[in-house]
Amino acid sequence: MGKELFDSFVELREDDVIKIVQEKIESGEDAFAIAETCKNALIKIGDLFSKKEYFLSELVMSGEIFREIMEVLEPKLVGDEKEGNKIGKIVIGTVKGDIHDLGKNIMIGTLKGNGFEVYDLGVDVPPEKFVEKVKEVEPDILGMSCVISIGWDSLKETVEALKRADLRDKVKIILGGGGVDEEVATFAGADAAVKDAIEGVEQCKRWVSV
Ligand code: B12
Known part of the structure; x- marks a missing residue:
């Protein structure tokens, strides 16, 4: 151990x-x-x-x-970032009010190693920035990292902002980071919450049917 x-x-x-x-x-x-x-x-x-x-x-x-x-x-x-055709597109960032990024960066590496095209927005990302990027790159998935509980409202606000922009139905939303679980996902209106990067990448693969 x-x-x-x-x-x-x-x-x-x-x-x-x-x-x-x-x-x-x-x-x-x-x-x-x-x-x-x-x-x-x-x-x-x-x-x-x-x-x-x-x-x-x-x-x-x-x-x-x-x-x-x-x-x-x-x-x-x-592993190495996979060359050639990507299996799916994901926009990812740590929510507004939260600057933790160690876990998010592991998730990004794991996604790239599994053939995803990843757009990283960094940390302390406001809802409108997520919305803007989703509009621009039309990803299959939006991933939000949230490690502190004050970030929960930001998760919900981001989902609400996507709804207002008529984008909510166009992306799957996955949450990760120590501060989230299924209950938080339900509160925020996300599709799933995972506890680690392996579970996260498996869920993303299921959504893009790999
Ligand atoms: C390191 C650390 C810091 C570092 C962060 C450095 C960095 N660049 O990230 C620093 C010193 C900056 C920091 C600051 C603060 N921190 Co801090 N920090 C931690 C600590 C010790 C570790 C967090 C971590 O990196 N874990 C390791 C990673 C690998 O785990 P993970 O995030 O869960 O990620 C995994 C999965 O969740 C998943 N994943 C992660 N993101 C995503 C995203 C997606 C889309 C998916 C699918 C999966 C996924 O993949 C990863 C690998 O499996 C935690 C303790 C804890 N219990 O978490 C406290 C902790 C999170 N911090 C805490 C606090 C209070 C703070 C501060 C407010 C302290 C202060 N007084 O200033 C500030 C917050 C600033 C802010 N606004 O964000 C509290 C939060 C309490 C709460 N309930 O909200 C904690 C829990 C400590 C505690 N027990 O009190 N912190």
Whole structure:
């Protein structure tokens, strides 16, 4: 389960974490399993932050360490971007009020590695920007990442804005990020919410019938 990795990450021992990740990759361990252990460590760090045992500086540090880990894992995790015909088009972004993007970027890599054409709008994306891009590129799917609960209203506002622009019926809407579940999807008027990138890409493939 990677206790040594989990503990080093929670204790923010950056050099140890990177060393362990590199060793695990070299010995052939599954990159997704390693990423999952690191995600669980981030959840633990988040809990420590809520309990005021960790502060914003530790939260920032955890994000930086995760980014470094992803540099090591990404080539194994997402595969090469598929050349040739794309299987579907997706517009994706983190909703207004939310600047978390580590999970969104994993989702993007996974989508590209599976042959999707991806338009990334970045973070803190207002509803009108999602609407504009959906109008412009006519994607099969709109993906919204939301990690903090204050983002829930932004999810709903974006879906409402799509309705007003007569675009809601033209796209499937998928939600991801630690802050969402099926209940949030229902509240926002989205079609699905997933807990990880693998589930996310499987759902997107079903929608484009692959
Ligand atoms: C790292 C981190 C940060 C970093 C973010 C760096 C970055 N570039 O993203 C920094 C330091 C900037 C940060 C800031 C803040 N944070 Co923060 N942060 C975290 C932490 C520790 C990890 C989040 C993360 O990256 N997880 C790892 C990724 C891989 O997981 P994931 O997002 O779930 O993504 C996976 C899937 O969900 C899926 N996925 C993701 N996106 C999408 C999209 C689609 C379309 C699909 C299909 C799938 C998909 O794929 C991924 C891989 O499987 C969490 C703890 C936690 N429990 O999540 C707190 C946490 C999210 N933060 C929190 C808070 C409070 C804040 C701040 C308000 C702190 C402050 N006082 O300033 C600010 C918010 C600023 C803002 N307006 O957004 C709270 C939110 C509480 C709540 N209920 O709303 C948490 C939960 C910590 C806590 N327990 O208190 N944070």
